[in-house]
Amino acid sequence: MGTDKEAILRRLEDNCKSLYADYYEKVDYKLPITVHDKSTCLGQPCTCPVHYESRRRQVRRDGLLEQLRLFQQNRDTDRNPKAERGAPRVKTAGRPPGDVTGFLALDEITCEAYALLDRVFEEAGRDRLWLVNPLKEVLQGLRYQVSQFYDERPDLALDVLKATDKWVKQAKAALRVTVSDAMFGNTVCGNCGGGLSVAWDSSSDVRCIGTPAAPPCGETYPMSEWVALYERGKRDKDT
Structure with a gap:
């Protein structure tokens, strides 16, 4: 199993766990x-x-999907730096029967997941009846399913990875627990050449965000490597 395949399947599994696992x-x-x-x-x-x-x-x-279900009763605080942007957070009452943003996000993710995976499974020759399971069970077994057709159809595997990236980001945005990202310096991922980003408050590792033509490879860089990344980017810029 190649490095790229391992990285993509690992990132896919991590995304799925974020959606369904505590x-x-x-x-x-x-x-x-x-x-x-x-x-x-x-x-x-x-x-x-x-x-x-x-x-x-x-x-x-709870996993992000369960948090979306409980969104109306348990709303998390927005962590984005709105004060710094001159836009203090103002709570606006939702229309009856209340703020349903979280429920809309859950429905959107669920519908898109089944539609996309049905297409992917059909093109990859996988048994589409497996998709009659609840979404949580589908996500629990998704890494295995994708690994079965990765070698023959890596393009379909990347479609699934990009979709799970989107679902995680969409869920976090609806729950208002996401932290805005900032581009990290003038350097790129040493593994695939993609762009790098980090949470605005430096609360996360620097992570690969891919390129317009390719998804992220899954590489991350802990804080202990940030200085080396910065210096490498500075050297590349000077040369």
């Missing part, structure tokens, strides 16, 4: 700690100094 998210917060001075606050209104300690905890999240 995951844990790191949440950073500040805990107020009051330092009491018994000689001054005993029996008096407390005016003792308060300092804040940084803490981190793990929070279990």
Whole structure:
């Protein structure tokens, strides 16, 4: 199994898991700690100094599709830098029966998934009856299904990968948990030559976003490699 095939299938599996599987998210917060001075606050209104300690905890999240189902009851905060853009977030009441953006996104993803996979399976010669399963079960087995026709029809495998990229992005946008991306410097992916991006607040790894003609290869670069990436891009620009 070649490197490109492995990277594409791994990225496909990661996308599918984001859509159907629970995951844990790191949440950073500040805990107020009051330092009491018994000689001054005993029996008096407390005016003792308060300092804040940084803490981190793990929070279990439902898969993105399940979060879309529960969108109306559990809305997450928009993480995009709207204040910096001069556009503070203003909540606008949705029309009856409420804000249905999340439910519309779920319906759109579901319909598109079955339509696209039905076409792909027909062209690849796979059994289309497998698609009668619920979407969660379809996604759970999608890597295996794509791996069966990847060698003969890599173009169809890339169609499925690009679609799952889109569904994950669409779900996160509807849930308002996505963080805007920024292009990373003037360098490109060392694996495929695609563009690189990183979350605006540097909360993510630098990741390959592909080119207009090709999907991302799945390569990521942790923070420990950012300086080397930047210096490489600077050298390439100078030469």
